[in-house]
Amino acid sequence: MSDLAHLPATQALKLFRTRALSPVELMTAVIERAEAVEPRVNALSETMFEQALEQARKAEHAYVHGEPRPLEGLPVATKDEQPIAGRRASDGSLAYAGHVADTTHPVVERVIAAGGIVHARTTTPEFCCAAYTHSRLWGITRNPWNLDYSPGGSSGGAGAALASGTATLATGSDIGGSIRLPAAATGTVGYKPPYGRVPAMSPYNLDHYCHDGPMARTVADCALLQNVIVGPHPADVVSIRPAVHVPERLGDVAGLRIAYSPDLGNWEIEPDVAANTRAVADALATAGAVVEQVEVPLRRADVMRAAFIHFGAIFGPMVAGVADAHRDELTPYALAFAEDSRAALARDGFLAGLELEGRIYAVIGDLLDRYDALICPTAGAAALPAGEDYVDTKLTVNGVQLDHYLEYSLTPVFNIAGRCPVLNVPSGLSSYGVPTGVQIVGRSYDDATVFRIGAAVERVLPWPTRPQL
Incomplete structure (x- = not known):
């Protein structure tokens, strides 16, 4: 059953169509896997297993009678941040523990309409405002590759579920790296679509840093889910x-x-991450691409400054508003995020942030005018220790103490350059057994090229998809 639990979605669909595998068999395997590993991994915030098995039986009927939809019968875990009408909408916070959603996120709507079975929802940090996944509401989510480490955040539960075999596909969202960082840390594939490609909910659909997107174990599976959730939506004015x-x-x-x-430019990169990224570059050259090492004149301090000014205008005030009323119920990292982002906006002003974002994108825009794509590490270190929130502790990467732990991430650059599609694919294993990832960055709205490159990496440099828990 553990082999079935890690079966790629595209292969499962082929087996469903030939009746060599039943959706009920796959769902049963995934549920049994979850029951075995969840006490250690803690990636699922909510499960709907009985309902999922009933839906799997209906999916089985659809294959018998020739009516299957694109995701018919596949177990899909959705990020808890994405609401489902009638279910709890806590945002990972004790302050919202009793809230119930009255609407369903467009991404979840489309998964369900395509026949995907939402058997579980996945954990996040409180308000999705951290690059690791633990909260006072759900506890610590751990990396299946090494339980001493976090699976990243904020879609950490999604990455951990995919890696541990408790979901076949998963949804995520990304405001500073929240799809790509967990994908890198868990050896999975995560896609940050270009802004507006996938519909979102108000008011964050109007935030050009924000992207909902697919997560999976293979490039083809990621493309499968992306093709289901893509496209305009009547509730999202910026959906393309x-x-x-x-x-x-x-x-x-x-x-x-x-x-x-x-x-x-000047991000600190651990030696194993650097070596694995170099291996991806070499693999692409072997596959026939013209790969050239380039100097990128960016400074991580400028990127962090721009990001926190931006967070201080939209994301931070939301967290701060909850903190004003429920301070005693919030995590230290959520309080720190609200304070840091509010201070950045007050110090510099929104206009200065936009001007800085423009200078940052000019560097990326010039580079992508000369190249079809860019590859770089997803993060400077493979993963963060589980349960650490870096409020009172400083993170050291490559022997250098960072001013803010988020400086370990190379992802916010491409939330600033939000129209660029970015695909994370695994690049190898770190010295402590946790995967590393590489970002494949495309020109504005050129989705196909990043998937084309990701598929080539997968062919030439295949990666293990099953940690030994």
């Missing part, structure tokens, strides 16, 4: 028309010009 789908046949990378940056 028409829907643009990732092609089923991606082709090879022969002749593509790919820029390779080991550090995006």
Whole structure:
């Protein structure tokens, strides 16, 4: 049953269609896997297993009678942040523990409409405002590859569920790296679509840092889910028309010009992350791409400054508003995020932040005018220790103490450059057994190229998808 629990979604669909596998068999395997590993991993905030089995039986009927939809019968875990009408909408916070949603997120709507079975929801940090996953409401979510480490955040539960075999597909969201960081730390695939490609909910649909997107164990599975959730939605004014789908046949990378940056300028990168990123660059060259190492004149201090000014205008005030009324119920990291972002906005002002974002994007825009794509590490360190919130502790990467732990992440650059599609794929294992990841960054709204490159990495540099818990 553990082999079935890690079966790729695209393979499962083929087996469903030939009746070599039943949706009930797959769902049973995933549930049994969850019951075995969840006490140690803690990736699922809510489970609906009995309901899921009933839906799997209906999916089985659809395959018998020739009516299957694109995700028919697949177990899909949705991020707890994405509401489902009639179910708890806590945002990972004790302050909202009793709240119930009255609407369903467009991404979840589309998963269900496509026949996906939402058998579970996945854990997040409080208000999704951290790059690790633990909260006072749900406790600590752990990395299946090494339980001493976090699976990243904020879609950490999604990454951990995929890696541990308790979901076949998962949804995530990304405001500073929240899809890509967990994907990197758990050896999975995560996609930050370009802004507006996938519909979101008000008011964060109006925040160009915010992206809902797919997570999976393979590039093809990630494309499968992306093609279900993509496209305009009547409730989202910025959702782009028409829907643009990732092609089923991606082709090879022969002749593509790919820029390779080991550090995006001056990010600290641990040796094992650096070596694994270099291996991806070499693999793409082996596959026929023209890969050139480039200097990127960015400074992580500028990126952090721009990001926290931006957070101080939209995201931070939301957390601060809850903190004003429920301070005793919030985590130290949520309180610190509210205070840090509010202070950044007050100190510099929103206009200064936008001007800085423009200068940052000019660097990326110039680079992508000369190359088809850019590859770089997803984070400077493979993962953060489980349960540490870095409020009173400083993070050291590559022997250098960082001013703020988020400086270990190379992802916020591409929330600033929000129209660039970014795919995280695994690049290897770190010295302590936790995976590392590489970001594949495309030109504005060029989704197909990043998937084409990701598929090539997967072919030439295959990665293990099953940790030994």
